[in-house]
Amino acid sequence: MALFRDERFIKIFLQLVFVAVFFTGLILLVQSVASALAANNLTPTFAFLDERAGFAIAGAETYYSPDDSYWRAYVVGLENTLRVIVVGLPVTTILGIIVGIMLLSSNFLVRSIAQFVVEVLRNTPLLVQLFAFYYIVILALPPVQNSIEIPEGNPLLVLNNRGIVFPELIMTPRFALFAVIALVGVAIGAAFWSESGKIIERTGRVIPRVRGTLAIVIGVGILGYVVASLPPPPTTITVVRDGGTMEVAVSESLEENILTPEERASVARTPLTILYPQRAGLRYQNGNPYTATYIALTVSLIIYTAAFVAEIVRAGIMAVDRGQIEASRALGLSFERTLSLVILPQALRVIIPPLGNQYLNLAKNSSLAIAIAFADLFQVSTTIINQRNQTVSVFAMVMVTYLIISLSIAYVMNWINGRFELVTRDTVIKRPLWRRLGDWVNYTVLRRPHVER
């Protein structure tokens, strides 16, 4: 059996054996669960997903009704979860970096306050913070009738115990012209960016590259906005009222406030027009509303996770060897250049892996939404389970969905991490995925020693 003494063959053979054992076990497990469920007349099915959901989702009234299907309700829940994550991750990162740098501040007061806040946040349960924020801060706001409007009249911000409303920016027919001109500006800016980069590389000349590019893009954008605003607005507008059409003067109709938002946009003088929130009885129309539960969940997750990120950022910067800073100073590099060219690239190396973990935590912790009845993926799913008793299929869907979200985040973070990895004598240069899978089985599952190939 010479084959069985060949190290390479043994490796591959063991991998195959492992895969076979693993999948056999998996299939057996699935089969036994399925037969147990069938015996209780609970065979999992997804057929019910097409049926009428029959429950309302707060905050989704404009695009979802109880007459929609379970599947539609599930998607609305998923969208809500994604809205929390997509806003949460970048804001957490920025806040975490700011606080992390404050933790390193040489100013005693700044440092102490930052330390205190971070310690409190890191050492109390997120669920408690979420409740505290929701009940103490948000529910202390006035009811809709007495909403706080800032400023009064045409508010940029409306606050009440149902949530907050921002004005809405809507595009008018003039927007197309503005967009074309602005895109031309971006193209010129991009050309300037790459050309000036080449000149700097070639000659070492000092060119204000960032400022120049910004000036071009913003300048042309403003020009486009002005040009698109030049043509005179129509003096009359045709509106449909009570089945009939009629022609009304624009100036009068605006004064009397009889136009719909779309109609107002069509006669606006500018490419963008702003729609202010307006209270109509017990609700606000126009504007972008955010429910109190959404805000409570998102803000709590951001604050809680940012405390951990701050600690990670602090540790990452501290981990950079002091000698690196000394070498930079000895070479005459300025503090800003030392920070951006020497310290940060090395600190990021240390920061990114644990930062990825915090991102995953934020994504998974968003399921605490259920505690304040925010209709996220998990909350909607439990409602579906309560109604249909399809525990296995719904939980399978929920698990797979969270798994996809988490793996996407992890994949992106791994990719970023790879770009910051240090090359040393042990670095294994770029290996294809299937190779790495094999490595993983070898080193982690079979615990074989690491072999250079």
Add this chain to the structure above:
Amino acid sequence: MKTTNAEAIIVCNKVNKWYGDFHVLRDVSVQIAQKEVVVVIGPSGSGKSTFIRCINRLEEHQEGDIIVDGIPLGNDVRNIAAIRSEIGMVFQQFNLFPHLTVLQNITLAPMQVRRQSRAEAERKAMELLERVRIPEQANKYPGQLSGGQQQRVAIARALAMEPKIMLFDEPTSALDPEMIKEVLEVMKDLARSGMTMICVTHEMGFAQEVGDRVLFFDQGRIVEEGTPETFFDLSAEHHERTRAFLDQIL
């Protein structure tokens, strides 16, 4: 090589420095001429590193004057920047930038501080790598090099700024014996080419071959100075601290 004030490129006059209560440099006065190679020697903790780090103001001194190439070292940021660009420094732990290739390590400061073009900076970097005898390593990362190779890259990186003065703080202390020689060879070449050098090192061979003067530090003071020949000669007359130290290392 006795120096007079006129040709001195570094002048230290009664320099004092404290870390809290700890008096680390005591009345250090010394003048170093252009092209002079000064070897600083002394027991551990005697203030050798602190002394040379004061010369490019990685540390601040509190009393006395340090004048480098006519520029007095004080709190004036312009003077600090000017002096740093005239002085190269090589550290015991190399302190190469691990996230940059050898070539990028060497070209970073010339491009960022001296505003050289990449082409020019790279051309000069390759010349320097020839000079320290590792041109074939240009595109590797520091983590892929041996200690001796890393230290030679560090020397090339410092030379890329075309300094008038080079400071070495125990450049061979972190190296395996077989790598010490290759670094010392590069340093000797540099000394012979007329670079002004201050080297904290206990390599006697180096001191005797290219050193012009030895400064012996003890407890923050220059206790004794002299030519390498007389300094390492046990039969010559010595301060008792020097004798005790020499007894240990010889």
